[in-house]
Amino acid sequence: MFDFSIVTNWVHSTLTSVMPEGWAVLIECVVIAVWIITLYALLAIALIYMERKVCGFFQCRLGPNRVGKWGCFQVFADVLKMLTKEIFNPKNADQFLYNLAPFLVIIASFLTFSCLPINKGASILDFNVGVFFLLAASSIGVLGILLAGWGSNNKYSLIGAMRSGAQIVSYELSAGLSIMTAVVLTGTMSFSGIIEYQADGWLIFKGHIPAIIAFLTYLVAGNAECNRGPFDLPEAESELTAGYHTEYSGMHFGFFYLAEYLNMFIIAAVAATIFLGGWMPLHIGGLDGFNAVMDFIPGVVWFFAKAFFVVFLLMWIKWTFPRLRIDQLLSFEWKYLMPICMANLLLMTLMVVFGLHF
Amino acid sequence: MNNEHNTYLGLVFGAIKTLLIGMKTSIKVYFRKKVTEQYPENRKELKMFDRFRGTLTMPHNEKNEHHCIACGLCDIACPNDTIKVISKNIETEDGKKKRILDRYEYNLGSCIFCMLCVNACPHDAITFDQDFEHAVFDRSKLIMKLNHEGSKVEEKKKEQ
Numbered sequence: 001m002f003d004f005s006i007v008t009n010w011v012h013s014t015l016t017s018v019m020p021e022g023w024a025v026l027i028e029c030v031v032i033a034v035w036i037i038t039l040y041a042l043l044a045i046a047l048i049y050m051e052r053k054v055c056g057f058f059q060c061r062l063g064p065n066r067v068g069k070w071g072c073f074q075v076f077a078d079v080l081k082m083l084t085k086e087i088f089n090p091k092n093a094d095q096f097l098y099n100l101a102p103f104l105v106i107i108a109s110f111l112t113f114s115c116l117p118i119n120k121g122a123s124i125l126d127f128n129v130g131v132f133f134l135l136a137a138s139s140i141g142v143l144g145i146l147l148a149g150w151g152s153n154n155k156y157s158l159i160g161a162m163r164s165g166a167q168i169v170s171y172e173l174s175a176g177l178s179i180m181t182a183v184v185l186t187g188t189m190s191f192s193g194i195i196e197y198q199a200d201g202w203l204i205f206k207g208h209i210p211a212i213i214a215f216l217t218y219l220v221a222g223n224a225e226c227n228r229g230p231f232d233l234p235e236a237e238s239e240l241t242a243g244y245h246t247e248y249s250g251m252h253f254g255f256f257y258l259a260e261y262l263n264m265f266i267i268a269a270v271a272a273t274i275f276l277g278g279w280m281p282l283h284i285g286g287l288d289g290f291n292a293v294m295d296f297i298p299g300v301v302w303f304f305a306k307a308f309f310v311v312f313l314l315m316w317i318k319w320t321f322p323r324l325r326i327d328q329l330l331s332f333e334w335k336y337l338m339p340i341c342m343a344n345l346l347l348m349t350l351m352v353v354f355g356l357h358f
Numbered sequence: 359m360n361n362e363h364n365t366y367l368g369l370v371f372g373a374i375k376t377l378l379i380g381m382k383t384s385i386k387v388y389f390r391k392k393v394t395e396q397y398p399e400n401r402k403e404l405k406m407f408d409r410f411r412g413t414l415t416m417p418h419n420e421k422n423e424h425h426c427i428a429c430g431l432c433d434i435a436c437p438n439d440t441i442k443v444i445s446k447n448i449e450t451e452d453g454k455k456k457r458i459l460d461r462y463e464y465n466l467g468s469c470i471f472c473m474l475c476v477n478a479c480p481h482d483a484i485t486f487d488q489d490f491e492h493a494v495f496d497r498s499k500l501i502m503k504l505n506h507e508g509s510k511v512e513e514k515k516k517e518q
Contacts, residue, residue, distance in 0.1 A: 317381070
């Protein structure tokens with residue numbers, strides 16, 4: 001298994017040999033920032049293309065197929081269009097908050113994105129409370145959404161933002177509790193520790209019943225957290241035109257759009273990291289030959305394959321189920337999902353205490 | 359059946375079951391053959407469905423005979439005055455006066471494809487075909503003559 005930290009250590013030692021350490025760290029930080037933004041943009045393009053194609057296939061159509069072969073340049077055309085559009089400020093809107101909101105949303109998305117380990121030794125933010133940091137950083141996004149709704153001076157935006165606030169605040173509990181279930185089993189909150197624990201079997205196999213329940217509840221809660229799928233009532237095209245980003249145009253809207261897709265990817269990648277082993281190959285205890293073959297596939301491939309598999313699951317859910325009503329949404333969370341998560345957490349704790357896991 | 363859906367756990371399991379049924383349905387559609395027609399590329403093999411109303415036509419048999427007896431019912435039925443049945447009176451060889459079709463004029467530009475003319479026709483002389491590429495550069499080209507040159511009505515078989 002290739003360890004990416006060899007590369008990073010080599011870069012660091014080369015830089016420190018020619019300049020003081022402060023400058024070396026600064027240069028590394030800039031390189032990493034550029035890397036995050038590039039990866040973010042590339043993933044967004046891939047995800048938007050995938051979304052449009054998968055959506056088409058689920059509706060028995062072909063999806064975009066005119067711009068380039070199989071429509072593969074469609075997203076580039078969309079991005080160009082979005083970049084050339086005018087950014088305007090609505091009358092009587094709170095200009096400062098209106099302009100701040102998209103950046104808050106995108107910063108929250110960047111922060112959570114940088115927590116994801118994409119290969120062995122290739123994680124940008126990795127420390128002992130990584131999971132906690134991820135949950136905290138992802139909830140900055142709801143602030144941006146609320147500000148966008150408030151700052152737009154538009155009642156549809158405000159209704160969308162309030163719905164979104166109520167939804168994200170409630171579903172964060174379930175998402176957090178599902179992740180806690182995994183933390184109880186692994187005994188660590190750092191992503192690298194959680195992945196190391198899955199070296200001889202993914203958590204969904206090692207934790208069996210409670211882990212599967214936690215995986216499913218996390219998918220539901222995560223789907224609701226990124227305002228997608230059957231939980232897209234903050235946007236609710238048919239009722240609120242576009243919800244909190246109705247008044248935004250050009251690249252300010254683009255930031256919301258990017259953040260929405262990347263949040264979906266982040267949810268999928270976190271689910272893949274915590275429950276499906278992240279970059280860890282499929283290892284079956286005892287079969288050393290099989291494990292060695294699996295080790296030849298690089299960790300990056302494993303990570304993105306698993307993450308995109310979960311993304312496909314989320315899209316499958318999105319294009320199958322109709323949108324919930326706000327009272328159904330909240331009663332689903334508070335009466336069903338959260339009690340199930342808590343019972344599941346208890347079940348997992350009992351299982352760990354009595355050593356019933358693999 | 360209703361009973362199990364009223365309990366808390368019954369609701370949960372019922373919900374999971376129905377959600378899975380929905381997901382099964384949509385994944386079947388995902389792998390189904392797509393209905394999208396790639397129109398300009400597939401002009402050659404494009405086949406419209408049977409009941410498609412393209413252009414009004416008057417089918418002629420191989421002896422250049424049609425079924426129209428120039429009764430004008432289609433003309434009356436047409437809500438848009440799209441059809442003009444122009445007839446003439448001739449005298450048959452056995453001395454009887456007979457009205458036959460001279461020109462059957464159809465204005466595609468004002469046709470609303472309601473099919474009332476086809477329903478009104480007592481002899482099934484007119485029908486809609488599958489041709490939908492109607493665009494022309496001149497409005498006068500939309501006025502078509504449906505009976506072919508030199509055609510005549512198909513004689514009924516002698517029954518008596």
